[in-house]
Amino acid sequence: MSHSGNKQLSRYLSDLSAVYTYLGGTERFRAAAYRKAAKVVEALPDDIAIYCKKGTLRRLPGIGESIAQKIEEFNKSGKIGKLEALKKQVPYELLDLLSVSGFGPESLRRLHEELGISTHVHLEQAIKQGKISQLPGFGKQKIENMLRGLKLFKDTANRMLLPDAMALADQVIASLTKIPGVLQAAVAGSIRRRKETIGDIDVIVSCHSKDRAKIAAQFVKEPFVERVIVKGITKVSVIHRPSNRQIDLRIMRENEWGSGLHYFTGSREHNIHLRSLASSRGYRISEYGIFNRRSGKWLGGKTEDDIYRILGMSLMPPEMREDHGEIELSIKHEIPELVDMKDLRGDMHMHSTWSDGMNTPEQMTSYIQKHFRYDYTVLSDHSPASVITHGMNAKQVLKQIEKVRAINRNAGNQFLKTGIEVDILMNGELDMPDEILAQLDWVTASIHRGFTKDNTERLLKACENRYVCCIGHPTGRLIGSRAAYPLNMDELIRKAALTGTALEINAQPRRLDLKDEHIRSAVQAGVKLVITTDAHTYADLHNMEFGIYMARRGWCTKNDILNTQSWKEIEHFRDKKRNGNK
DNA sequence: GCCGTTTTCGGCCCGACTGTTTTCAGTCG
Numbered sequence: 001m002s003h004s005g006n007k008q009l010s011r012y013l014s015d016l017s018a019v020y021t022y023l024g025g026t027e028r029f030r031a032a033a034y035r036k037a038a039k040v041v042e043a044l045p046d047d048i049a050i051y052c053k054k055g056t057l058r059r060l061p062g063i064g065e066s067i068a069q070k071i072e073e074f075n076k077s078g079k080i081g082k083l084e085a086l087k088k089q090v091p092y093e094l095l096d097l098l099s100v101s102g103f104g105p106e107s108l109r110r111l112h113e114e115l116g117i118s119t120h121v122h123l124e125q126a127i128k129q130g131k132i133s134q135l136p137g138f139g140k141q142k143i144e145n146m147l148r149g150l151k152l153f154k155d156t157a158n159r160m161l162l163p164d165a166m167a168l169a170d171q172v173i174a175s176l177t178k179i180p181g182v183l184q185a186a187v188a189g190s191i192r193r194r195k196e197t198i199g200d201i202d203v204i205v206s207c208h209s210k211d212r213a214k215i216a217a218q219f220v221k222e223p224f225v226e227r228v229i230v231k232g233i234t235k236v237s238v239i240h241r242p243s244n245r246q247i248d249l250r251i252m253r254e255n256e257w258g259s260g261l262h263y264f265t266g267s268r269e270h271n272i273h274l275r276s277l278a279s280s281r282g283y284r285i286s287e288y289g290i291f292n293r294r295s296g297k298w299l300g301g302k303t304e305d306d307i308y309r310i311l312g313m314s315l316m317p318p319e320m321r322e323d324h325g326e327i328e329l330s331i332k333h334e335i336p337e338l339v340d341m342k343d344l345r346g347d348m349h350m351h352s353t354w355s356d357g358m359n360t361p362e363q364m365t366s367y368i369q370k371h372f373r374y375d376y377t378v379l380s381d382h383s384p385a386s387v388i389t390h391g392m393n394a395k396q397v398l399k400q401i402e403k404v405r406a407i408n409r410n411a412g413n414q415f416l417k418t419g420i421e422v423d424i425l426m427n428g429e430l431d432m433p434d435e436i437l438a439q440l441d442w443v444t445a446s447i448h449r450g451f452t453k454d455n456t457e458r459l460l461k462a463c464e465n466r467y468v469c470c471i472g473h474p475t476g477r478l479i480g481s482r483a484a485y486p487l488n489m490d491e492l493i494r495k496a497a498l499t500g501t502a503l504e505i506n507a508q509p510r511r512l513d514l515k516d517e518h519i520r521s522a523v524q525a526g527v528k529l530v531i532t533t534d535a536h537t538y539a540d541l542h543n544m545e546f547g548i549y550m551a552r553r554g555w556c557t558k559n560d561i562l563n564t565q566s567w568k569e570i571e572h573f574r575d576k577k578r579n580g581n582k
Numbered sequence: 583g584c585c586g587t588t589t590t591c592g593g594c595c596c597g598a599c600t601g602t603t604t605t606c607a608g609t610c611g
Contacts, residue, residue, distance in 0.1 A: 033583040064584050104609050275595040
């Protein structure tokens with residue numbers, strides 16, 4: 001149950017952060033400490049119980065004596081007494097509003113103390129009855145903003161998938177580029193960091209300083225602007241039509257382009273860490289550049305590299321900027337060269353009309369050869385347990401092997417490889433006999449049913465089969481619709497390392513499975529990964545880039561990804577396991 | 583509550599915009 005524990009703990013730490021945020025004053029620093037700890041716990045590769053057992057909690061960044069104790073308590077009892085006690089001192093039910101635009105700690109405190117409001121229902125009633133407008137400082141505008149915030153809070157729970165956000169951002173960038181005076185325009189924020197889901201769209205332009213007001217004025221007139229939230233000379237926020245997403249635009253001068261892009265790319269945690277590091281070394285960083293702290297002299301900011309270089313650090317790809325240790329690596333100049341689309345030599349998982357794909361093997365092959373520079377591709381249709389997908393039985397597999405050979409013969413090459421996505425049954429066995437699997441070039445084993453139980457044992461057993469080359473979409477999650485099944489990822493990674501089994505990075509935007517932090521643990525454990533599209537159509541084949549992004553967010557180099565290697569090397573990996581890792 | 587290339591105490595990223603003020607606090611990214 002690896003991650004449910006971490007998730008719950010992270011949630012409690014966030015709650016503590018919210019309580020201290022509400023209490024305000026100097027408690028906000030305590031709040032910041034808990035917020036950081038919550039983030040750290042959320043991103044941990046191993047179950048929190050393991051850190052407790054090994055006594056390594058204190059070594060985690062942002063975890064000191066006090067928080068470590070609370071984590072120990074959580075590990076033993078599932079609760080944090082301090083949180084339970086604090087809940088009684090604050091309008092706890094209101095605190096989720098802290099994340100809502102229009103509500104800050106001070107507003108909530110006054111609503112509670114001066115009007116006795118302690119629930120959402122109270123709040124809405126009080127607004128309707130006009131009670132709030134009697135409070136000094138709560139003018140008409142402010143109340144309108146609060147109402148908007150509440151409305152948005154109700155229907156923005158789900159975030160956008162990365163490709164949808166990228167498409168929307170491209171549209172915005174195209175409009176910005178056409179505005180007179182705009183010199184450069186780019187996407188920043190979590191899109192640039194290639195997070196799997198996106199909240200707001202962040203974009204940035206550069207121009208001469210005299211053009212800033214003009215550009216801001218033109219931007220809010222664009223046809224996709226539903227409503228303007230803020231509009232100044234350097235920043236504009238609008239709601240996009242019809243997506244109802246917020247777009248934040250920053251307007252920078254030419255010399256501020258790099259520092260502006262850096263600031264606006266984030267992450268927030270990365271920026272805070274870097275700025276505080278800069279401060280301790282006598283610098284000050286803002287979106288306008290890097291400055292000498294004492295003299296205020298501008299030292300650089302035309303490029304992102306300026307910022308890091310002046311700090312004696314090396315630049316890192318946006319995908320790494322989550323304050324997960326990349327700053328420390330950068331100080332040591334040990335930023336790895338991350339895997340790139342151009343490194344990929346083949347797709348290891350795709351379907352055809354032989355199961356639930358939309359195109360024949362021939363069609364898929366010729367499409368790939370036309371649009372990608374791959375050296376090989378693995379056909380991997382479903383096995384019979386996947387009834388709904390018209391999975392192949394043993395006889396059909398043998399027939400398909402003949403078919404693939406014929407396709408290659410006709411083409412005069414060995415481009416198409418034989419394979420299967422074999423089902424892992426409820427008991428961990430596979431629904432295809434070993435003697436059939438032994439004849440295939442590549443075998444991916446996946447779970448397609450039993451999503452609610454703990455599937456650790458099933459997956460471990462599948463790894464033990466010498467013909468299983470790779471575990472497909474290991475967690476089974478579907479972003480926004482199905483949670484990952486309970487699974488001890490640490491055990492799976494250990495077993496994969498031990499048995500020489502690869503793990504899949506499935507590039508379908510709704511899967512992205514494994515996800516970034518699992519990828520990092522796998523890499524650290526020496527497990528090889530494959531990036532695949534799991535394509536069922538031509539269009540799906542183009543999802544490969546999203547798998548690459550996830551791999552980059554997991555700090556993968558080319559060497560960590562098996563399908564950056566020649567087919568000969570892949571065979572070597574496969575045969576090593578088949579021959580008992582000798 | 584955390585943390586240390588000035589510090590084990592006293593800081594904690596930094597700046598823009600808004601609203602309701604009348605010089606600024608709150609909020610946001």
